[in-house]
Amino acid sequence: MTGAAGGPVSGATLIVLAKAPVPGRVKTRLTPPYTPEEAARIAEASLADTLDAVLATPARRRLLVLDGEPGPWLPPGIEVLPQCAGGLDERIAAAFAACTGPALLIGMDTPQVTPALLAPALADPGPGDAWFGPAEDGGFWALGLTEPDPSLLLGVPMSVAETGRVQRQRLYDAGLTVRVLARLRDVDTARDAQLVAAEAPHGRFARSLTAGSVTAARAPVAEPPTAGSPTAEPPTTGPLTAGPRAW
Template sequence: MTTPEGPVTLLIIAKEPVPGYAKTRLTPEYTPGEAALLAREALSDTLDAVLASPAKRRVLVLDGATGDWLPPGIEVAPQSSGGLDERIAAAFAQCRGPTLLLGMDTPQVTPHLLAPALAVDAWGDRDAWFGPALDGGFWTIGLADPDPELVRGVPMSVPHTGEVQRERLAAAGLTVRDLPTLRDLDTAADVAHVASAAPGTRFAAAVARLNGAATG
């Protein structure tokens, strides 16, 4: 069951969680099948948080096909082609009004964590919200006016991605407020840290099962 509508569109940008396609940087420490399982559970936790948060729309911007992991209440839109900046820009271009985009790399996200950017008065005196990641990127970005040019051309997946993106927002004259810094699930070294930050999630349970199988 979803919560009442709010003023913000929530976008989740993700890959289909299948072996050899999702979370490939978790190998060889995890097999392709295990990496896909962790990706699926991380995405499911993110979708749970989105469904429990007030939103005008909830849209999964997906690279790939849906599966039985997709819960009711989530719209699905295909990702565009191009680099990640182009795909994020294209997702924003389909929206009107305040829009918050997040990925599938932070299963520790919760409605409480998102709440400041989803409140009725969240956009009254600011134009953007920004959630930095520990690796130098960002886990969420929100725009009151989702202009794709605010993202297009920002170098992605480099240590200074977040710095460049936040500077882009500021240079456009936007008032930006930050959400807490989170750790992205990018490599095998991140798995235990993210699981410990998200006890009780599907992701943490999957990590515990895999660790048990490895030591059993």
């Protein structure tokens, strides 16, 4: 059996937690300098690039857990499930609860994601394994669980500087072996957008920035992340200094 990209199908579910790209409801931290309409176009491009990567990644099931209504940006091959009400921890927990077997969840704020970055967490995870994708701001851009358990998410403070540390410690406290994916920058601010576009200059996201009517300050080119060889990591107990992360 082969996946959308022609490779062998992973036994895992690949989840994208996202908001429909509606002006005034998404990427509000981009306004200003962008208008709400421009910010929504940027969000749509970010989501489209993310879904392209998901479709190119072998998976048993591809699930978009969506706040809002699907639009013409939704490609074939993606199952849509409405997000539940509640805080971000509750919504992520509910997304995992909708899955059976291994699952990897990502957001829509890392349009530079590639199948190579996702692949380690989908390749025959072992019992008791968890995968954690740290974000530059102290949160996380990916979370993978061999056995989805909503209790691993509920009560974790989201969108604060210590989100990643608390979530990772929750996994360790449950006795899981936590393996780490590449660190990525997620798009919260206009500067984030410029840096991420420099990492992935050929995607819809980068084109959406150049197509806008607002010209943001040119950001230095960041070194692109590499997937590397994920390894088990001991608990992190020190404070994080990065800013908050939210989907």
